[in-house]
Amino acid sequence: MILADYQQNYSPVGDSLGLSSIIAILPLLVLFVLLGVVRMKAWLASLISLVMAVVLAVAVYSMPLVDALDSGLLGAAFGFFPIMWIVINAIWIYNLTVETGHFDVLRRSFASISDDQRVQAILIAFSFGALMEALAGFGTPVAISSVMLIALGFEPLKAATVALVANTAPVAFGAIAVPITTLAGVTGLPVDDLGAMVGRQTPILALFVPLALVFIVDGRRGLRQTWPPAVVCGVSFAVFQYLSSNFWSVPLADIVAALASALAVLGFTRVWRARETYRESGDRGGLDGAGDDSRRPRPPAAEPRPNGGEPVDTRAVAGARADSGHDTHDAPSAVFKAYAPYLAVIVVFVLATRVPAITGKAPTEVGASGTGLESVTHIIDWPGLHIAKPNGDPVATTFKLNYLSAAGSLLLIAGLTSMVLIGIGPRRALRAYGRTLDQLKFAVLTVMLVLALGYIMNESGETTTLGLWVAGAGGAFALLSPVLGWLGVAVTGSDTSSNSLFGALQVTAAHQAGLSPTLMAAANSSGGVLGKMISPQNLAIAAAAVGFQGREGLLFRRVIVWSVVFTAFMCALVYLQSTPVLDWMVVRTSATTP
DSSP states (O other): OOOOSEEOOSOTTTTOHHHHHHHHTHHHHHHHHHHHTSOOOHHHHHHHHHHHHHHHHHHTSOOOHHHHHHHHHHHHHHIIIIIIHHHHHHHHHHHHHHHHTHHHHHHHHHHTTOSOHHHHIIIIIIIIHHHHHHHTOTTHHHHHHHHHHHHTTOOHHHHHHHHHHHSSTTGGGHHHHHHHHHHHHHHOOOHHHHHHHHTTTHHHHHTTHHHHHHHHHHHHHHHHHHHHHHHHHHHHHHHHHHHIIIIIOSTTHHHHHHHHHHHHHHHHHTTOOOSSOOOOOSOOOSTTOOSOGGGSOOOOSSOOOHHHHOOOOHHHHHHHHHTOOSOOOOOHHHHHHHHHHHHHHHHHHHHHHHOHHHHOOOOOSTTOOOOGGGGGOEEEEOTTOOEEOTTSOBOOOEEEEOTTTSHHHHHHHHHHHHHHHHTOOHHHHHHHHHHHHHHHHHHHHHHHHHHHHHHHHHHHTHHHHHHHHHGGGGGGHHHHHHHHHHHHHHHHSOHHHHHHHHHHHHHHHHHHHTOOHHHHHHHHHHHHGGGGGGOHHHHHHHHHHTTOTTOHHHHHHHHHHHHHHHHHHHHHHHHHHTSTTTGGGSOOOGGGOO
16 A cells, blocks of 8 residues: 555635635636736636646645646646647647638529628528537637628627637537536546536536527627527527437537537528528628728738737638628539538547447456457556545545547547548648647647646645635525636636636535535536636737727627626526425436535
8 A cells, every 4th residue: 555645634724614725726817817917828827826736735835846846737737638638639620611612602502591790690600600609619610700791791799709609518518528528537436427517517607608698799680580490509509408408419419419409590590581581791890880991800811829829820710701702602522522521520530439339348457458459558556646635635646648538539540530521632631730739839838737736736625725715605605606617717717727727626516515516516517608708818819800909898898798697597407406496407417426
C-alpha cells in the first residue's frame, strides 16, 4: 500500500471554513477579473491564475510544491488528451471542406430550402450551428453561422445576435460532448449518467430557442407568421437530443439532434409557407439602420484570434461573401460531397460506439486489458501523485490513454475517410492539418492551463472548501447551482472550462446539502450554456466575424436579456427537479446517492 504524500485539509485557515473559502476562491476571482474586466488574453489570464493557485496550495493548504505542479501536469495532460485532441480533428474536418470549396456548396444547400430569412435563421444558426458545435465548438459555430447569415442578406449585428442566442442548447454536448467528458473527469461521476441528466434539461431549453430566433429577426410578426417551423425545429431537436443522450450515444447527441431538426424543417417547409416572406435589405450598417453597404464594416483580412485563439476561419468569410448569390445550382454529387464529412463522422461514431465487436470492453483498473478498440487502452497511475482525503480515502489520480476509442481519434478516422469522399489529396490535407494546429495553438494552451488550474484546486482541496461553504445554502443550493455554471462560462467562454472549475464544487455542495450530485453537476453544464452568449470571448468572435470589432457592447446589450431570462428558467427547472414536483426526471444511480 502506497501512503499518500499529501492529505487534504478543507479548513486550513484557523479551522474556519469561511476564511478558508475566501482564500480558496482567489484564483477564480483573479481569472474572472483578468478576463472580464481587464480583458486580458485568455491564456495569459489562465497562467496568472494558475500561478496563484499553486502559491495558495503550497502556502495555505501545505501541499508540497512537487504535488501541486504534478497535479497541474495531470490537468494539462487531460486538457490536451482527450479534450483538445477532439477539437483539433473536428476543426480539421471543417477546414477540409473549406479547402475544397464544399463549405460554400453546403451553405447554398441551406439557402435553397427557403428564401424567408426567419426560416434561414432557424436552419442555419440553430440546426447547422448545433452541428458545428457538436463537431468543434469553441466559438466556431458563432463565427460560421454569422458569416453564412450575412451572405444571405442579414444585417451584420442581427446576424451576430442570432448566432449567439442560437449557440445555447447544443453547447453542453459540443465538440463530441467534451464538456460532459470533462465534468465526468473532475467529479468521478459516470459520463452516461451526466449526459442523460443534461439530456433532461437542455432539450426543454431547445423548445424555446428557435422561437426566440424568429422574434429577434422579425419581432412579434415573426412569431405570428413563422412559429410553426420554429416549433417543429425545437421539438425535433429536443426529442432527439433527449433520446440520444439517454439511450443511444452521449457524444452523438448534438449531431443526431441537429440533423433531425434540419430534416424536420426541410420536410415541413415543403408543405408550408408563411403568409409573407421576410427579407431585410441587408444594407444597414448598425443598430439604427443608418448607412449603406459601402459603409458597412468588413471582416479583417487577417485571421482573428480573440482572447487566446478561439478559431475563426476568414477563408470561410471571404468565400461566403464572394459567393452570396442564389443563382448557382450545384450538382447532386457536389451536394453529397458537402455533406459527406458529417455523414462520415456519424457512421464512424455509430460503428465505434454501438457495435460490440468493434467497441470492445474497456479496462477498468490499472494494468487491466481491454478488447476491440479498447485493446490498446491503458489506465495509468499518474507518476508521483498520491493524495488522500481528510478521512484517509485516496483521491483518484489515474490517467486514461484510449488511443483508438477516444473521440478525437474517431474524428481523425472520419477525416481520413472524408479525404476519399470529397477527393482531397494527402498533401493538401496535411497542409490543412498544419493550418489547423496553427489556428488552435492558443486555444490548446488556454484549455491546458485552465484544466491545470482546475486540477490543482481540486487536488489541493480548494474546490472542496468552496463546495462545503456554498452547501450552507442547503436545499436552496439547487436554485443557485445553474448560476455557477453560467458565471463560469460567461467569464471563461467555455462550458468545458466551467465544468472543470466548478464540477467538483457542485458535487461537494450536493453531498453536504443532501441533493443529487448528478443533478447538481449536470446543472453546472446546463446553466453554463446560457453564459456563452455574453462571454467576452464569444462576443469578440461574433463581432470579428461580422466586421464590428470594438462594438462588442452593442452585441452584449442585445443578448444579455435573453441570457438572464433563459438562466432564470434553468434555475427554476433544476430547483423543481430537486423537489418532489420533478424529481422523477433525475437519473437514479448509486453514484447519485448523497
